[in-house]
Amino acid sequence: MTSIGTGYDLANSIFSPDGRNFQVEYAVKAVENGGTAIGIRCKDGVVLAVEKIITSKLLKPGANKRIATVDRHLGVAYSGMVPDGRHFVDRARDEARAWRDTFKTPISTADLASRMGGYMQAYTLYQSVRPFGITAIVGGFDSREEAPVDGEVGSGPSCGAGGKVSSKTHGGPFLYMIEPSGLYWGYYGAATGKGRQAAKAELEKLDLSGAEGGITLEQAVKEAARIIYVAHDDSKDKEFELEMTWISGADGPTKGLHQEVPKALREEAERLAKKALESDDEDEGTEEKKGEEKMEE
Amino acid sequence: MDHRPQAWGRPRDDIYGAYDASYLQTSGPKTATQSPVVTGTSVIAIKFKDGIVMAADNLASYGSLARFTDVKRLRTFLDTSVVGFGGDVSDMQFLDRHLKELAIDEAYEHNDDQQQQDDDDSHHKSTPGTALNAANLHKYLQKLMYRRRNDFDPLWNQILVGGLDAARKPFLASVDLRGTAFTSPSLATGFGAALAQPIMRRYAATDEDAARLTREQAVDVVKECMKVLFYRDARSLDRYSIAVVTKDGVELSEDEQLERQSWAFAERIRGYGTQTV
Numbered sequence: 001m002t003s004i005g006t007g008y009d010l011a012n013s014i015f016s017p018d019g020r021n022f023q024v025e026y027a028v029k030a031v032e033n034g035g036t037a038i039g040i041r042c043k044d045g046v047v048l049a050v051e052k053i054i055t056s057k058l059l060k061p062g063a064n065k066r067i068a069t070v071d072r073h074l075g076v077a078y079s080g081m082v083p084d085g086r087h088f089v090d091r092a093r094d095e096a097r098a099w100r101d102t103f104k105t106p107i108s109t110a111d112l113a114s115r116m117g118g119y120m121q122a123y124t125l126y127q128s129v130r131p132f133g134i135t136a137i138v139g140g141f142d143s144r145e146e147a148p149v150d151g152e153v154g155s156g157p158s159c160g161a162g163g164k165v166s167s168k169t170h171g172g173p174f175l176y177m178i179e180p181s182g183l184y185w186g187y188y189g190a191a192t193g194k195g196r197q198a199a200k201a202e203l204e205k206l207d208l209s210g211a212e213g214g215i216t217l218e219q220a221v222k223e224a225a226r227i228i229y230v231a232h233d234d235s236k237d238k239e240f241e242l243e244m245t246w247i248s249g250a251d252g253p254t255k256g257l258h259q260e261v262p263k264a265l266r267e268e269a270e271r272l273a274k275k276a277l278e279s280d281d282e283d284e285g286t287e288e289k290k291g292e293e294k295m296e297e
Numbered sequence: 298m299d300h301r302p303q304a305w306g307r308p309r310d311d312i313y314g315a316y317d318a319s320y321l322q323t324s325g326p327k328t329a330t331q332s333p334v335v336t337g338t339s340v341i342a343i344k345f346k347d348g349i350v351m352a353a354d355n356l357a358s359y360g361s362l363a364r365f366t367d368v369k370r371l372r373t374f375l376d377t378s379v380v381g382f383g384g385d386v387s388d389m390q391f392l393d394r395h396l397k398e399l400a401i402d403e404a405y406e407h408n409d410d411q412q413q414q415d416d417d418d419s420h421h422k423s424t425p426g427t428a429l430n431a432a433n434l435h436k437y438l439q440k441l442m443y444r445r446r447n448d449f450d451p452l453w454n455q456i457l458v459g460g461l462d463a464a465r466k467p468f469l470a471s472v473d474l475r476g477t478a479f480t481s482p483s484l485a486t487g488f489g490a491a492l493a494q495p496i497m498r499r500y501a502a503t504d505e506d507a508a509r510l511t512r513e514q515a516v517d518v519v520k521e522c523m524k525v526l527f528y529r530d531a532r533s534l535d536r537y538s539i540a541v542v543t544k545d546g547v548e549l550s551e552d553e554q555l556e557r558q559s560w561a562f563a564e565r566i567r568g569y570g571t572q573t574v
Binding site for chain 1: 357366367368386389391393401404
């Protein structure tokens with residue numbers, strides 16, 4: 001960063017002469033120090049996973065969750081400054097509720113990502129605020145069934161409503177990642193935080209196209225656990241907790257809801273992850289790890 | 298003809314007579330929400346040893362007109378409780394939206410609660426989950442209804458809440474538009490209180506009786522009561538919803554049809570209508 005110290009990094013909403021907003025770039029740095037968070041979108045659902053670094057033995061295990069439920073079918077994982085993340089989640093919940101109040105129907109994942117992207121972007125525009133120190137991964141499963149209107153009492157006419165095309169499918173699993181600049185894209189697999197480079201490399205190896213051959217939700221849970229373990233750096237942080245949530249369609253294990261992955265499945269995934277890691281270490285030694293770290297610099 | 302703007306859109310006085318201004322009250326309390334418009338009739342429910350069964354037909358009447366015939370009057374809450382609504386349908390919609398919001402709020406903090414129950418049931422009894430159970434939900438609705446009644450803006454419903462309480466025992470209670478709340482091994486709203494309740498009491502007069510009922514028996518009793526209600530309640534329908542709540546969750550079926558009806562008894566009825574005894 002050659003232009004550091006030239007005065008353009010002191011205030012938000014000021015561009016440097018070469019067109020950069022340093023405050024936003026510093027916010028990205030804050031994210032890079034957070035525990036790894038990943039999201040996987042597969043053909044029948046979405047998995048969110050977070051490497052929650054244990055900062056003190058005095059904290060209760062399993063408390064202070066880092067993945068939040070925003071609406072029945074929506075979850076958010078984030079990496080970076082936890083208070084910023086909490087505020088982001090509060091705002092996302094308000095948006096989801098306001099949408100329901102207005103339209104009497106759940107907000108779609110894309111619409112929530114758009115609203116929250118706009119919200120984050122607004123924090124890059126004014127002197128009085130600083131950008132969010134988080135990157136958020138938003139996962140959701142928009143209902144494939146005809147979305148019921150909240151509070152609806154009957155089903156209405158049995159034919160001819162809304163010009164629906166019978167062959168066209170609606171809804172499905174969606175995954176978005178929102179960065180401190182407000183930039184958001186839809187992803188097959190998303191990773192952020194400390195171990196994002198290693199996590200991205202692992203995500204790219206998976207078949208996440210959503211096509212028939214792609215991985216299933218249960219496989220995705222196991223992959224997510226493995227990737228978090230792979231991305232974890234033992235030399236920097238000793239202990240971490242794996243936090244995982246998932247969302248399936250109405251016909252899947254969570255019945256369209258965003259829920260924590262059941263304890264039994266999570267422990268099984270962790271066991272497999274540790275096993276995979278051990279056999280990996282035997283095969284390749286420690287060389288690859290060093291290479292990855294260089295890439296990140 | 299009177300072409301002044303004040304008269305636009307008004308029925309002509311020379312044809313219809315002067316408008317009765319007493320309909321347009323300019324003073325006094327607002328009474329628009331103090332009578333129901335589109336209404337649902339009875340909701341009935343009974344406890345059995347592992348849970349409760351609740352049923353209500355799928356009709357919403359506009360006065361005596363059978364206006365909507367596919368109205369779902371049983372609503373689930375968090376897949377742990379079921380709420381049955383009698384009375385005004387629009388107030389039911391309001392409450393349903395309100396409860397849905399409440400359920401989403403609950404899911405923010407407690408999405409691992411169900412899991413704890415699955416993991417270890419005996420453990421769960423000593424430290425009951427913090428998610429809203431049916432008893433909590435009933436208390437909440439009672440406070441809500443009583444408050445609205447004190448605001449002179451009641452929600453025109455009689456509500457049954459069924460599910461499990463904090464001790465994971467079957468729970469069944471009712472609350473009405475005045476905020477009156479009570480509980481019983483079997484409950485019915487509206488006409489059902491007169492027609493179905495005596496039948497249900499034959500099987501579950503006390504909690505001990507109810508604890509001896511199996512699920513199949515309870516479902517049979519409720520179905521029999523729905524049939525009696527269809528025979529005798531002129532604002533009822535032969536399509537109905539039935540819900541069974543146990544600790545495994547809520548099973549809700551919203552499109553049941555009354556079976557094995559027999560109208561032979563109608564022949565013997567004398568003393569009203571067009572008959573002259």
